[in-house]
Amino acid sequence: MVMKKKTISAARPRRAGAATTAIPESTDSASMFDPVERAPAYTKVSSAIEHKIMSRALRGGDVLPAELELAQQFRVHRSTVREALRQLESAGLVTRPPGAKRMIVSRPEAAKVASGMRHALVLHEVSFVDVWEAMMVIEPEVAALAAMRRTQADLVTLTQTSEAFRDSPEGDPDSVNIVALFFEQLGAASRNQVLVLAKQSLAQALAPSLARMIDTVPQARARITDAQKRIINAVRDKNAEEARKWMSKHVRDFKRGYEVAGISPDTPISV
Amino acid sequence: MVMKKKTISAARPRRAGAATTAIPESTDSASMFDPVERAPAYTKVSSAIEHKIMSRALRGGDVLPAELELAQQFRVHRSTVREALRQLESAGLVTRPPGAKRMIVSRPEAAKVASGMRHALVLHEVSFVDVWEAMMVIEPEVAALAAMRRTQADLVTLTQTSEAFRDSPEGDPDSVNIVALFFEQLGAASRNQVLVLAKQSLAQALAPSLARMIDTVPQARARITDAQKRIINAVRDKNAEEARKWMSKHVRDFKRGYEVAGISPDTPISV
DNA sequence: AAAGACGGACTGTCGGACAATAGGGCAATT
DNA sequence: AATTGCCCTATTGTCCGACAGTCCGTCTTT
Known part of the structure; x- marks a missing residue:
C-alpha cells in the first residue's frame, strides 16, 4: 500500500537540478558548461501563464481554467498550480472578484x-x-x-x-x-x-x-x-x-x- | 478511519464568511452593515509576514523560519504557508538565494x-x-x-x-x-x-x-x-x-x- | 587535512480528502 | 411573477500525510 508513490515518482519529471555543491560564483576557470537551469515547477507554471497573459492570448476579463484542469494540462499537482496562481495574484495579473469562484485575468491597476x-x-x-x-x-x-x-x-x-x-x-x-x-x-x-x-x-x-x-x-x-x-x-x-x-x-x-x-x-x- | 478529518476540521477555524448570496454591488439602500471581512488564510498569513517586514521587525537578510515552523506558529497547514510565501516571493519581499534552503527577507530590487x-x-x-x-x-x-x-x-x-x-x-x-x-x-x-x-x-x-x-x-x-x-x-x-x-x-x-x-x-x- | 559517508533539516511535489461556497435549476410558496 | 427553499455539481480553501532531492554540518576514514 505504500509503493504507490515510489514507482510513480520515479517516472515523473522531478527537478532538473544536478547541484554544484555550493555554487561558486567563479567563472574564472574556463567555463565549459552553462549553469544548469533550475526552476521549481510552480515558477514554470506561473511564467507559462504569465506569458499567455502578456502576449494577450489571455485577455483581461477572461476566466482562467479551474485549478484542477490547469493541473491536468501542466501535468502537475493542484497544489503546484495554486502556488503559481498565488504568484500571479500578487503580481496583479489575475484576480478574483470578491465572492467569485474562478480567477479572472486582470490588468494590474495603478x-x-x-x-x-x-x-x-x-x-x-x-x-x-x-x-x-x-x-x-x-x-x-x-x-x-x-x-x-x-x-x-x-x-x-x-x-x-x-x-x-x-x-x-x-x-x-x-x-x-x-x-x-x-x-x-x-x-x-x-x-x-x-x-x-x-x-x-x-x-x-x-x-x-x-x-x-x-x-x-x-x-x-x-x-x-x-x-x-x-x-x-x-x-x-x-x-x-x-x-x-x-x-x-x-x-x-x-x-x-x-x-x-x-x-x-x-x-x-x-x- | 475516515472520521479523522470531520472532527478536527469542525474545531479548526474555517473561513469567516457568511456569504450574502451573489453580493450585489449596490450600496444604494441604506447600508447598515459593513461587508463581512472575508480573506483566505493564505492572504492573512502573507500580510502578517508582510507587515513584519514593512515594519522592519524582519530586516533584509534575515532568514525566515522554516515553512513547517511558520505553519505551526500560524496554526495552518504547510501548504497554506507556502501559498503565502509565493505571494511574498513574487512581490520581491522574500527571496531564496540560488541553491539555498531557507527563504531570506529581501528588499525588492529595482x-x-x-x-x-x-x-x-x-x-x-x-x-x-x-x-x-x-x-x-x-x-x-x-x-x-x-x-x-x-x-x-x-x-x-x-x-x-x-x-x-x-x-x-x-x-x-x-x-x-x-x-x-x-x-x-x-x-x-x-x-x-x-x-x-x-x-x-x-x-x-x-x-x-x-x-x-x-x-x-x-x-x-x-x-x-x-x-x-x-x-x-x-x-x-x-x-x-x-x-x-x-x-x-x-x-x-x-x-x-x-x-x-x-x-x-x-x-x-x-x- | 582531504575525501567520503551519514544523518538531520528543509524544500518541492504529489496523492488524496473533506468542508464550504457559487451558480444553476426546479419545485413549493406567497 | 417574485421570493424562497432545496438539491446538485463544479470548484476553491484547507488539511493530512508522504517521499525524493538537496543542503549542511558532523563524524569517519584514509
Whole structure:
C-alpha cells in the first residue's frame, strides 16, 4: 500500500537540478558548461501563464481554467498550480472578484503597481528628499500637460476635490487622502498613464509623513488650498506655463512644511 | 478511519464568511452593515509576514523560519504557508538565494519593481508616445542631477558604456541593452533611488521597440553615440543646464527615429 | 587535512480528502 | 411573477500525510 508513490515518482519529471555543491560564483576557470537551469515547477507554471497573459492570448476579463484542469494540462499537482496562481495574484495579473469562484485575468491597476513601488521605497530606506525631488521633476510637468489636455469634466472634479479639502475639518485624518486625490485627478487630466503610475507611487510613499506635516504646521492647510486654487485656475485657462509654475511652488512648499514641522529631509519614508 | 478529518476540521477555524448570496454591488439602500471581512488564510498569513517586514521587525537578510515552523506558529497547514510565501516571493519581499534552503527577507530590487510596472504598461496598452512623454519629463532632469552629483567613478563607467555601444557590431541584439545601461548608470549618478526606479521601468518598456528602431534607422547608432558623448561631456563639466539640454535633444531624437522607422506613435508598447 | 559517508533539516511535489461556497435549476410558496 | 427553499455539481480553501532531492554540518576514514 505504500509503493504507490515510489514507482510513480520515479517516472515523473522531478527537478532538473544536478547541484554544484555550493555554487561558486567563479567563472574564472574556463567555463565549459552553462549553469544548469533550475526552476521549481510552480515558477514554470506561473511564467507559462504569465506569458499567455502578456502576449494577450489571455485577455483581461477572461476566466482562467479551474485549478484542477490547469493541473491536468501542466501535468502537475493542484497544489503546484495554486502556488503559481498565488504568484500571479500578487503580481496583479489575475484576480478574483470578491465572492467569485474562478480567477479572472486582470490588468494590474495603478494602485497595485504603486504599492509595489512603495514597498521598495520604504525598504530601501529612501529618504524624504529623494521622493520630493522626484515630485519636483514630475508634478510640474504633469500639471502643464493637464493644462493642455484637460476637459471640462476634469475641471469639475478637480474643483470638487479642492473644495472638499478646504472644507475638511481641522484634524481630519482623511485630509491627506484628499490631497492625494487632487494629485491623482490632475494626473488623470494629463492623459498619460505612465506618469499617473509614477505619481501614484510617490503620493503613496509620501502620504504618512505628509499627514503628520499637515497636522503639525498650522498654515499648511491654507497654503495647500491656495496652491490648489491657483493650479486649477491655470488649468482652467489652459495655461501650461502657469500651471507648471504654481505646481512647482506647491511642491516646493511641501518641503518648507517639512522643515517647519521639524522633520529632517533625510528621514526615511515609512509605513 | 475516515472520521479523522470531520472532527478536527469542525474545531479548526474555517473561513469567516457568511456569504450574502451573489453580493450585489449596490450600496444604494441604506447600508447598515459593513461587508463581512472575508480573506483566505493564505492572504492573512502573507500580510502578517508582510507587515513584519514593512515594519522592519524582519530586516533584509534575515532568514525566515522554516515553512513547517511558520505553519505551526500560524496554526495552518504547510501548504497554506507556502501559498503565502509565493505571494511574498513574487512581490520581491522574500527571496531564496540560488541553491539555498531557507527563504531570506529581501528588499525588492529595482528590476523587480520595474518589471511589475512593465506588466502594467503593456497590459494597459500604453502607447509609445506616453512612455516617450514620461521620458521627456524625467530624463533631462535626471541628467541635470547627475551632472551636479556625479563622481569620478560615474564618469568612468558612463564613458565605458558609451564606448561599448559605439563599438558594438551593427546588428548586435545587445545594443539596446547597452543603451539602457547608459540610462541606468546616469540614473545611478543622479543619486536618487526614486528616479532610478521610475526610469528603469520606462527603459524596460521601451526596449523591444527601441531595438527595432535602431536596427531600422541607419543613422540611429551614430546619433545615439553623438548624444551620449555630449551628455557625458556636460556631466563631466558638471554643467547641469547643458546636460539637461542634450538629454532633451537625445530623447526627442528617439521619437524622430520612430517616425523615420515608420512606427506609429500610438503603437502600444509590447513584450 | 582531504575525501567520503551519514544523518538531520528543509524544500518541492504529489496523492488524496473533506468542508464550504457559487451558480444553476426546479419545485413549493406567497 | 417574485421570493424562497432545496438539491446538485463544479470548484476553491484547507488539511493530512508522504517521499525524493538537496543542503549542511558532523563524524569517519584514509
